Amino acid sequence: MEHKQWNRRQWIQGTGAAGASLLAGAWPLGAQAQSPITIGVIYVGPRDDYGYNQAHAEATAELKKVPGIKVVEEENVPETQAVQKTMQGMISQDGATLLFPTSFGYFDPHMIAIAGKNPNVRFSHCGGLWTAAKHPANTGSYFGYIDEGQYLNGVIAGHMSKSKKIGFIAAKPIPQVLQNINAFTLGARSVDPKITTTVIFTGDWSMPVKEAEATNSLADQGVDVFTMHVDGPKVVVETAAKRGKFVCGYHANQSKLAPAAYLTGAEWNWTSAMNAIIDAARTGKPHPNFIRGGLKAGFIKTSPYGSMVPEAARKNADAVKAKMIAGQFDIFTGELKDNTGKIVIPKGQAFKQTAIELESMNYLVEGVIGKI
Amino acid sequence: MNDIVLPVLWAVLGGAIRVGTPFLFVSLGECLTEQSGRINLGLEGVLVLSSMAAFGGAYLSGSPWIGVMAAMLAGALLAGVHGVLCGLRRVNDIAMGIAVMMLGTGLAFYLGKPLIQPQAPTLAPIMLGSTSSSAQLQAALSINPLFPLGVLIALALAWLLANTRWGLIVRMVGDSADAARAQGLSVNRVRTLATMAGGAIAGLGGASLSLFYPGSWNELLSSGQGLIAIALVIFARWRPLACLWASLLFGGAGALGPALQSVGINGAYYLFNAVPYALTLLILVLACTPYRRLQGAPSELSVQR
Amino acid sequence: MSPRLLATIEAAALPILAVAAALLAFGVFAAWGGYPPLEVWRLLFVGAFGDAFSWQNSLQRAAPLMLTALCVAIPAQAGLMVIGGEGALVVGALATAALPYLMTVPPSLSGTLLILLASVLAGAAFGALIGAMRQWRGVNETISGLLLAYLVINLFKHVVEGPMRDPASLNKPSTRPLDDSLMIGTIPGMDVHWGLVWGVVACVAASIWLAFTTHGFSTRVVGGNPRAAGLVGLPAHRLVITACAIGGAAAGLSGGFEVAAVHTAANASVISGLGYAGILVSFVARHQPLAIIPVAIVLGGFGAAGSLLQRRLGMPDASVQVLLGFAFVLILAAEVGRGRLRLPGRARGAKAP
Incomplete structure (x- = not known):
């Protein structure tokens, strides 16, 4: 449990050095009284889906153990006025003062609308692109640089693929997804530039039969x-x-689910991000509006390697991972071409993880077979 | 040219069986129910509940075939609710079907909550292509063990409906309740039994979803496949053997999008999803006339009057 | 007591008894799962109608259901069973979002009315298509409605995430958001948008149309007895298609409200099953527009209460679906009891017609 215990000083150093910006400004250090708090967590799907929702549910389960924190949860809440009423209900009926609406679709217009009506309640959204000019100060967003994990997935995939063909099953061609496809591909091609990634879009976030058919x-x-x-x-x-x-x-x-097939994985670890936000709320500090972090900040982690992953692959991936943690590795660097041959990042330019341009990515890199 | 066409063909053939098997069972179930003169829109609920029951049964017992039995039982019971209640006076079978759909999915989601995460023993495929040297062919021919069963049921149903006393009774009840009553038959009993049998067959479709392909339980597993069966039956003009071809066609249509994307032909994946509906609608518009009912339709069927 | 009053009492009593039985059954079901039934019932009430927030929550959820229920109820008056309301809602939503792509919409109330009109027209066209296929080609409206709904849902997703996608809608592919001046606000003093008022007005207007106008009466005649309608020379085709168009218009309008009062743009989140829920509302209300209003509010209340069951007792989110399943099955089955209610000591021997 050691790694899950949040340490604020460590966190500030981590995100600070990684360049994650806290637009709310610096926090005064020093112990302050922690008042009890009720927080609400809202999921778009089931909490035990082995996926996006489970990642949040696992972090929330940790929060429940902390004294002084009461958690109310609701799952399978659609991105309609239902989520607005759920948020308002958590505030009016359960006295929640900090909400975590975790699905991307909750952000605009739903969370923004409810935040306007409840200026004393804090809202922290996962994945949204919060900007000070557009969005209320009691709202904010947090997210992780999961493409670091997908790059490392790619490195391992590059070592393991015999056919030099790797595959990516995706829901929709949106920036967060494209960034992952590209990072995965770049990771694999760093091992062998002949490798290609074929991508299949299913069209929806959860479509079991289509996903199985795409895999087949x-x-x-x-x-x-x-x-x-x-x-x-x-x-x-x-x-x-x-x-x-x-x-x-x-x-x-x-x-x-598949110990013999599972090489490694890119996982979320929301505990530290959520703790930072809760801590600010409990001590009356300004709401952290914009939080980002990757491997270094502990927002994401990689699954332990499967036993079939050879030593050479592990060494290669671990070396890249160490560089990422040291802040010396940029995934998206020039010269980078997209898969139509157009130069998308000119020679000499490199995007740091914090570059906001990456959050609106709209291309597939060279080596990806597929079209947006 | 051949490096694109052949792989896509294999993928679509394999996919037609993989994706089409649940369609086959629900459409056969619905076909039998409708032959007796009643529509069961609740088949979506039957499919969802039975796939949950199959997964739960296999998980708890450790045997996928016990799961298959559980699916048939759950399907028959839920369809039985529909069958019995629709026999009551003034009860509308379309509305009741939708209510049963809600009840079935509600029960399945509620009881299936603890089943989302675990893994259950699944049905082992029948490897028809194990002698083939082509990996693609092997994959396409590793067949869902329930699929041959579905083909058998389609053949049996076609034969039973056409050639046996039992089939005659079902068709008579479906074509003219008055004539059946004049023969001293209990119309309600026949329809209830046909609906329950239809539910049990559709339950096999649920088992196919949760125990073979994709082979796990979650709340979006069916996503309306039970409702498509209604269209399929019309597409097949209420003939069990035609249900087989129609299911494979619908399954193939579902597999075509991913197969094309896998060889780099992209875009318009939503339009691919729409193809089966557009096709069925087109056939309806072309085949129907305002002067007589659709050929093959049981005349007692509420949606044909 | 007049027979008419008796019939009205009976019409209200049967569903109420059925809902009571469903609540009882749900309590047993919950107790079997280890949840305290008394607390479950209490929370159901508190969550649905316990305080001002709960009321507004229920009313807000009821608003779109009133309009989508009309999409079933009005064609039903003309004898048709249209279950494609979800499709009409979706085309309505698309039309509202699309109008600013086609023309400059004035940034004012008239602009808002204009985009809502677009949703009404699109929904009406969708409904009329179902009616026309039925009248002129003999295509069953239940099936064609279902198929058309699936078809337009996929087309909708293709269009809003493809050709009409706003490049700025990064991770939630949507059309361009409506201008703030076009957005529909809440009813003063309430946290419920104006869709509720429009829903109630539409239900009242529909019931006046059916009861007091010749056109409405003719529609009911066509629905009740097509042969008689033919004998007295009623234009059945026109009446049926019009009824389908009016129903489609109502559901289309609910789609317009989803975009202009809730989502600000058309995207996949708009498709959330409101059209299908409307089918059940209409059946429970026996396709009577006035009865749709209370039924929709009760259904909205169940939805609102489900949220509380999850948060307070940790019950699965599907609890409400189970309860609704029980309720609808029992309400529909209770139809069999119609005509059985008699005054004590009177008419015991008279046979129900």
């Missing part, structure tokens, strides 16, 4: 290492394993 179609084309960006990776992991292929996980640790 790619396996038929000779793809032998898979990863994904859908809400619940369970189906892709299991289907790939049944076809005798390897798979890299996403969102949470899925190794239990």
Whole structure:
């Protein structure tokens, strides 16, 4: 549990050095009284989906153990006026003063609308692009540089693929997804530039039959290492394993589902981010409006390597990981071409993880077979 | 050219069976129910509840085939609720179907909550292509063990409906309740039994979803496949054997999008999803006339009057 | 007591008894799962109608259901069973979001009315198409409605995430958001948007139309007895298609409100099953527009209460679906009891017609 215990000083150093910005400004250090608090956590799907929602539910389960924190939760809340009423209900009926609406679709307009009506309640959204000019001060967003994990997935995939074809099952061609596809591909091609990634978009965040069919179609084309960006990776992991292929996980640790096929994975670890936000609320400090962090800040982590991953692959990935943690590694550096041959990042330019441009990515890099 | 066409063909063939098997069972179930003169829109609920029951049964017992039995039982019971209640006076079968759909999905989601995370023993595929040297062919021919069962049921149903006394009774009840009553038959009993049998067959579709493909339980597993069965039955003009081809066609349509993307032909994935509906609608518009009912339709069917 | 009053009492009593039975059954179901039934019942009430917040929560959830229920109820008056309301809602939502792409919409109340009109027209066209296919081609409206709904939902997703996608809608692919001046606010003093008022007005207007106008009466005649309608020379085709169009218009309007009062743009979140929920509302209300209002509010209340069951007792989110399943099955089955209510000591021997 040691790594999950949050240490504020460590966190500030971590995010600070990684360049994560806290627009709310510096916090005064020193112990302050922690008042009791009720927080509300809202999920768009089931809490035990082995994926996006489970990652948050695991962090929330840790929060429940902290004295003085009361948690109310609701799952399967659609991104409609239902979530507005859920947020308002948590405030009016349960006395929540800090809300974590975790699905991307909750941000605009739902959370913004409810935040305007409840200026004394704090809202922290996962993934949204909070900007001081547009959004209320009692709202904010946190997110992790999960593409670091997908790059490392790619490095391992690059070592493991025999066919030099790897596959990515994705929901929709949105920036967060494209960034992961590109990072995965760049990681693999850093091992062998002949590798190509074929991507299949299913069109929705959770479509078990389509996801299974996408996995099978790619396996038929000779793809032998898979990863994904859908809400619940369970189906892709299991289907790939049944076809005798390897798979890299996403969102949470899925190794239990297919120990013989699971190479490694990119996982969220929301405990530190959520703790930072809760701590600010309990001590009356300004609401941290914009929090980002990667491996270094502990916002994301990688699943332990499967036993089939050879020493050379582990060494290579661990070396990149060490560089990432030291802040010496940029995934998106020039010269970078997209898969139509257009130069998207000119020579000499490199995007740090913190670069806000990355959050509006709209291309697939060279080596990805697929179209947006 | 061949490096694109052939792989896509194999993928679609394999996919048609993989994706189409649940369609086959629900459409056969609905076909039988509708032959007796009643529509069961609740089949979506039957499919969801039975896939949960299959997964739960397999998980608790450790045997996927016990899961299959549980699915048939759950399907028959829920369809039985529909069958019995629709036999009451003034009860509308379309509305009741939707209510049963809500009850079935509600129960399945509620009881299935603890089943989202675990893994259950799944059905082992039948490896028809194990002698083939092509990996693609092997994959396409590792068949869902329930699929041959579905083909058998389709053949049996076609034969039973056409050639046996039992089939005659079902069709008579479906074509003219008055004539059946004149023969001293209990219309309600026949319809209830046909609905329950239909539910049990549809339950096999649920088992196929949660125990074979994709082979796990979650709340979006069906996503309306039970409702598509209603369209499929019309597409197949209430003939069990045609249900088989129609299911494979719908399954193939579902597999075509991912298969094309896997060889780099992208875009418009939502439009691919829409193809089966557009096709069925087109066939309806072309085949129907305002002067007589659709050929093959049981005349007691509420949606054909 | 007049037979008419008796019939009205009976019409109200049967569903109420059925809901009571469903609540009882749900309590047993909850107790079986280890949840205290008394507390479950209390929370159901508190969450639905316990205080001002709960009331507004329920009313807000009821508003779109009134409009989507009309999409079933009005064609039902003309004898058709249209269950494609979700499709009409979706095309309505798309039309509202699309109008600013096609023309400059004035940034004022008239602009808001204009985008709502677009949703009404789109929904009406959708409904009319179902009616026309039925009247002129003999395509069953239940099936075609279902198919068309699936079809337009996929087209909708394609269009809002493809050709009409706002490049600035980064991770939530949507159309361009409506200008703030076009957005619909809340009813003064309440946290409920104006869709509620429009829903109630639409239900009242529909019931006046059915009861007091010749056109409404003709529609009911066509629905009740097509042969008689033919004998007296009523234009059945026109009446049926019009009824479908009016129903579609209502559901289309609810889609317009989803965009202009809730989502600000058209995106996949708009598709949330409101059209399907409307089918059940209409059936429980026996396709009577006035009865739709209370039924929609009760259904909205169940939805609001489900939220509280989850937060306070940790019950699964599907609890409300189970309760609704029980309730709807029992309400529909209770139809069999109609005509059985008799005054004590009177008419015991008379046979129900």
